[in-house]
Amino acid sequence: xxxxxxxxxxxxGSLAITLKENGFxxxxxxxDINSENIDKAYRRRLIDDDMNLxxxxxxxxxxxxxxxxxxxxxxxxxILDQVKDQIVMDTGSTKVSLLKKIKTHPKRxxxxxTHPMAGTEYSGPEAxxxxxxxxxxxxxxxxxxxxxxxxxxxxSLYQSIPMSIIYLDAKSHDIHTAYVSHxxxxxxxxxxxxxxxxxxxxxxxxxxxxGGFDSSVRLAKSSPDMWIPIFKQNRDNVLDVLDEHINxxxxxxxxxxxxxYQKFHKLIQESNEIKRIIx
Amino acid sequence: xxxxxxxxxxxxGSLAITLKENGFxxxxxxxDINSENIDKAYRRRLIDDDMNLxxxxxxxxxxxxxxxxxxxxxxxxxILDQVKDQIVMDTGSTKVSLLKKIKTHPKRxxxxxTHPMAGTEYSGPEAxxxxxxxxxxxxxxxxxxxxxxxxxxxxSLYQSIPMSIIYLDAKSHDIHTAYVSHxxxxxxxxxxxxxxxxxxxxxxxxxxxxGGFDSSVRLAKSSPDMWIPIFKQNRDNVLDVLDEHINxxxxxxxxxxxxxYQKFHKLIQESNEIKRIIx
Numbered sequence: 041x042x043x044x045x046x047x048x049x050x051x052x053g054s055l056a057i058t059l060k061e062n063g064f065x066x067x068x069x070x071x072d073i074n075s076e077n078i079d080k081a082y083r084r085r086l087i088d089d090d091m092n093l094x095x096x097x098x099x100x101x102x103x104x105x106x107x108x109x110x111x112x113x114x115x116x117x118x119i120l121d122q123v124k125d126q127i128v129m130d131t132g133s134t135k136v137s138l139l140k141k142i143k144t145h146p147k148r149x150x151x152x153x154t155h156p157m158a159g160t161e162y163s164g165p166e167a168x169x170x171x172x173x174x175x176x177x178x179x180x181x182x183x184x185x186x187x188x189x190x191x192x193x194x195x196s197l198y199q200s201i202p203m204s205i206i207y208l209d210a211k212s213h214d215i216h217t218a219y220v221s222h223x224x225x226x227x228x229x230x231x232x233x234x235x236x237x238x239x240x241x242x243x244x245x246x247x248x249x250x251g252g253f254d255s256s257v258r259l260a261k262s263s264p265d266m267w268i269p270i271f272k273q274n275r276d277n278v279l280d281v282l283d284e285h286i287n288x289x290x291x292x293x294x295x296x297x298x299x300x301y302q303k304f305h306k307l308i309q310e311s312n313e314i315k316r317i318i319x
Numbered sequence: 320x321x322x323x324x325x326x327x328x329x330x331x332g333s334l335a336i337t338l339k340e341n342g343f344x345x346x347x348x349x350x351d352i353n354s355e356n357i358d359k360a361y362r363r364r365l366i367d368d369d370m371n372l373x374x375x376x377x378x379x380x381x382x383x384x385x386x387x388x389x390x391x392x393x394x395x396x397x398i399l400d401q402v403k404d405q406i407v408m409d410t411g412s413t414k415v416s417l418l419k420k421i422k423t424h425p426k427r428x429x430x431x432x433t434h435p436m437a438g439t440e441y442s443g444p445e446a447x448x449x450x451x452x453x454x455x456x457x458x459x460x461x462x463x464x465x466x467x468x469x470x471x472x473x474x475s476l477y478q479s480i481p482m483s484i485i486y487l488d489a490k491s492h493d494i495h496t497a498y499v500s501h502x503x504x505x506x507x508x509x510x511x512x513x514x515x516x517x518x519x520x521x522x523x524x525x526x527x528x529x530g531g532f533d534s535s536v537r538l539a540k541s542s543p544d545m546w547i548p549i550f551k552q553n554r555d556n557v558l559d560v561l562d563e564h565i566n567x568x569x570x571x572x573x574x575x576x577x578x579x580y581q582k583f584h585k586l587i588q589e590s591n592e593i594k595r596i597i598x
Contacts, residue, residue, distance in 0.1 A: 157527055157528075159531065161531075177526050177527060179527070204526075206526055206527075216518070216523050216527050217527065219513075219514050219517050219518045220514065220518070220523075220527045220528045220532045221527075221531055221532060223510065223513065223514070224510065224531050224532050224535035224536075225531065226568070226571050227506055227510050227535060227568070228535060228590075229571065229586065229587055229590040230564060230567040230568045230570075230571055230590070231502065231503065231506050231564060231567075232590040232591075232592070232593040233567045233570075233586065233589060233590045234498075234502065234560060234563050234564040234567050235498050235499065235502070235593070236589070236590070236592055236593065236596075237563060237567070238498050238559075238560055238563055239495070239498045239499070244495050244499075247456050247483075247485055248436055248456060248458070248485075248495055248496065248499045248500075249436075249499045249596070249597055250436040250437050250438065250455060250456075250499075250500065252438065252440075252500055252503050252504065252538050253499045253500060253503050253597070254597050255534040255535070255537060255538070256503040256506060256507060256534070256535060256538065257503070257593050257597060258534060258597070259531050259534070259535065260590045260591065260593045261591060261593065261594050262587070262591075263591075264583075264584045264587035264588055264591070267587060268580050268583055268584050268587070271575065271580075271583065272578075272580055275575055275578070278575065279572070279575050279576065280517075281513060281517055282568065282571065282572055282575065283572070284513045284516060284517055285509060285510060285513040285568065286565060286568050286569065286572065288509040288510075288512045288513050288516070289505070289506070289509045289561065289564065289565050289568070290565065291509075291512075292505050292508065292509055292561065293558070293561055293562070293565065296550065296554055296557065296558050296561065297558065299551075299554070301547050301550075301551055304543075304547055304550065305543045305547050307508065307512070308508055308541075308543035308546060308547070309543055310512060310515070311507075311508040311509070311511040311512045311515070311539045312511075312539065312540060312541075312542075312543070313511070313515055314511035314514070314515065314536050314539045314540065315540050317515075317528070318528055318532070318533050318536060318537070
């Protein structure tokens with residue numbers, strides 16, 4: 041099978057490594073607007089060939105769209121305009137706006153909307169790693185809008201990794217990802233700014249920062265070029281959960297101000313419930 | 320050398336493993352008000368013997384106080400009342416209140432105030448692990464108030480691990496730890512409550528939560544019994560940095576409301592500066 045990956049970064053590059061290694065793909069074609077990324081992808085042996093977009097679409101069985109969300113919004117309709125039997129999937133972090141854009145496209149059935157739930161705070165071809173997706177979970181959205189053939193092919197792609205698959209409608213997907221992914225990033229960006237603002241003596245942070253601090257702010261290294269389009273497209277859900285987060289912090293502020301340590305204890309105990317959910 | 324560790328939990332237990340393994344301690348005596356902890360500490364071979372507090376003080380060269388902060392506030396003066404030549408150190412997360420408590424104690428010079436900057440979100444003897452402190456940093460506070468002999472002994476203890484040592488006055492210590500440790504915990508507790516509140520369908524969190532979410536909320540598993548006394552004693556600094564954190568989140572809220580994605584991009588870029596500080 042020949043697979044084209046458009047956007048050879050953390051996600052696209054890691055998929056390239058995995059699908060080549062496990063034999064699902066015979067050939068990986070890379071398409072990237074940034075020629076430096078193509079060079080890096082060759083050097084890291086992520087791709088076997090590179091082409092311009094139109095050539096790559098014609099030469100492929102599956103086309104994986106793995107660019108930032110704003111670029112996807114432009115590219116997805118253009119790609120569908122050119123496909124015959126090829127199957128198209130994306131790996132984007134938001135779905136409602138993207139699916140609206142191609143809702144009535146005559147080739148809608150050739151496309152499967154997916155979101156593999158994995159990543160790191162790094163980006164670009166140099167960030168691609170094997171096993172990024174291993175045993176993680178992927179979401180397939182609005183599956184009834186894809187043809188049976190396209191759905192089956194993309195399911196077999198994810199099963200080859202292997203990833204487990206859950207099925208959600210686009211709206212639920214965007215709400216859940218605001219809760220379990222997008223808010224963690226805003227919290228981490230804000231925490232980094234807090235500490236950078238307060239802690240002028242940077243050597244002290246460097247010396248004192250222990251594991252807890254590292255893990256809380258590591259997401260603050262994430263790329264704005266990737267994240268701004270996500271926040272833009274999922275704005276209402278993100279605002280909703282951000283308001284709730286600020287409310288929760290205000291509760292901690294209030295018990296500290298009142299020195300109500302019994303209530304504070306109870307708040308921490310409630311938050312400890314997260315143990316049931318994450319290992 | 321015989322070392323007594325009072326409070327055989329994550330920190331005390333991990334010190335016990337390390338100091339026995341590297342030969343700095345010949346014998347470790349455990350003191351813990353919770354007899355279950357003593358049983359667990361024997362079973363995990365963290366301690367060679369257990370005694371009541373008074374016996375243990377008399378039998379030791381060094382006494383390490385490693386209980387929650389509120390217990391330390393009670394115990395430290397009582398321990399100093401009983402020492403002759405023994406050297407006492409603590410591992411507590413706040414310093415100003417504790418040092419005030421024993422400022423004029425006739426045995427003040429036998430005591431060295433320390434804070435090894437390492438930990439995990441787990442607690443109790445079962446959480447003790449080898450290498451927890453390896454190549455991390457410890458703080459020694461107000462060293463001029465300790466005798467040269469006591470200081471040298473405790474420095475050699477930390478160097479044996481090995482940990483690097485930085486010297487701070489108690490006030491600076493409490494401010495810096497509010498920035499690089501205490502606020503990360505409050506942020507994580509609040510994030511866990513946010514998601515638990517919003518995400519009623521817990522299976523969905525479990526399935527969708529990827530690495531980013533895990534690392535942001537892992538501190539929310541931390542014990543309230545350990546953390547409440549820390550927040551209590553470092554209240555003013557924690558409030559100060561919590562206010563700043565809420566302000567920073569409000570900036571993200573404001574750019575989202577105004578849909579000012581250029582400014583949002585700039586905020587993320589600024590927060591990316593944290594890369595210079597953490598690896």
